[in-house]
Amino acid sequence: MSAWGLISGGDVTALAYDGRDYDLIVIGGGGAGLSTAYHAGKNGLRTLVLERFGVLNDSGSSAGASRQFRLQYAQQYMAELSLASQSFWADLQGFTQKTLITQCGSLWFGDPALSSQEGGIQAAEKVMDTLRIPYTKLDAAQIEAAFPFTDLPSDYAGFFQASGGIIDLKATEEACYDAALATGRVDIHEYEPVTGISEQADGSLTVTTGRGDYGAAKLAVCAGAYANDVLAHLGLSAGITIWQMSSAYFRKSDPDLRLPTWFVFQDPSASALFYGFPEVDWAHPGYARVATDFPDAILTDPGQRTFVPSPTSLGLDSRWVAEHMVGLDPTPRFTSTCLIALAEDSTRELLLDYTPAWGTPHPNIVTYTAGWAAKYLPILGDMIVRMLAQPTQQLTYGDFTIPLANFAIAWAPAAEPDQRTTPSRAIKEER
């Protein structure tokens, strides 16, 4: 008997659970999929996660060790989502002894006039003012005095927001995994890629893998940059573009170096967007990570991905470190690459939507794919489960009601792999 009625009170397809039939199947066992499984299990739903590789893999968007958490956004609803996510982080923290977010603050600086479609420093300050998020405004001299940056143009400015921090990404995924299993209602199948999706006459869904068919009342597609491979089984594609990015660690030549998480806004046409992290004890102690915030390559298919970082990006990182950072050796070490799916429409920060399988938006199939979403992983699972429990146009968290229209996906028919067009999305200027 399906448990959906328990959380939605609505009419749902009831499936007899026989070991192959579930209330919910989640496609993709990255952070988003595992968080969804946790929230589903917590609500009593028999849930199956199907992951094409192993969990905690470095083949998708959750490659590497750390991500930035921040409250500030140029869009108010994104800042509200960050605020709302804090209680979900606290809940997830209960499943691990590792610190999921180390609160070291978030420093944004650079050309204050620079804005993209997403805004920039000034737009984020405006949103923080509206939401009464505290921050400290800084000019170039104050930034150089307080943080290990040097030789900044004198007209640079920015702010420090103390609630920002560094996410231990693998610990976060592990906590989602442990939390999901602890519900006692979640099965996680690794190395089992989904190869087909169909709808039965009774409205239930069948998901096919190399090991056979599984039935479910509902489906969550959380396949990250691989979303269009999965959505092709429904004859659909989402308007995403896929970036391959690289980053590197730089040795601390000053053992006392103290960094916040940081982002520098500079002329994007000059390939001058960089971000970085402090040293952490869970990845390359004694080193700090610095990365370019633009793609090494824009892919039309994740299969085009190489695991080779771009020498150009690493060279730019190295030059930025040599010219503008104090206490770091400018030789890049421990390099890595990562794939990120972003909305082709650069006004969209996250893509989360009902999926128009077989014509109209299907209330029982939700797709989450794109965005800088590590900071939202704990709340994303709740959002997806709530969308599936009861069709809705908005989600309310405390004082904030967030319209889902902000996250709408530009749907199109699935393209043949050799007909996929080159994405046109402009380079994003913040993360």
Ligand SMILES: Cc1cc2nc3c(=O)[nH]c(=O)nc-3n(C[C@H](O)[C@H](O)[C@H](O)COP(=O)(O)OP(=O)(O)OC[C@H]3O[C@@H](n4cnc5c(N)ncnc54)[C@H](O)[C@@H]3O)c2cc1C
């Ligand atoms: C370089 C870089 C820097 C970033 N920095 C930040 C940051 O500072 N702050 C922030 O908030 N976010 C940041 N992000 C974004 C963040 O990392 C991602 O939003 C997050 O990791 C996405 O997790 P996910 O579960 O959606 O995707 P993934 O981790 O990619 O998971 C998707 C899973 O689906 C599986 N899958 C695919 N196809 C199938 C199939 N057919 N069958 C079964 N399983 C399948 C994949 O194997 C994969 O494990 C960054 C991303 C990158 C790449």
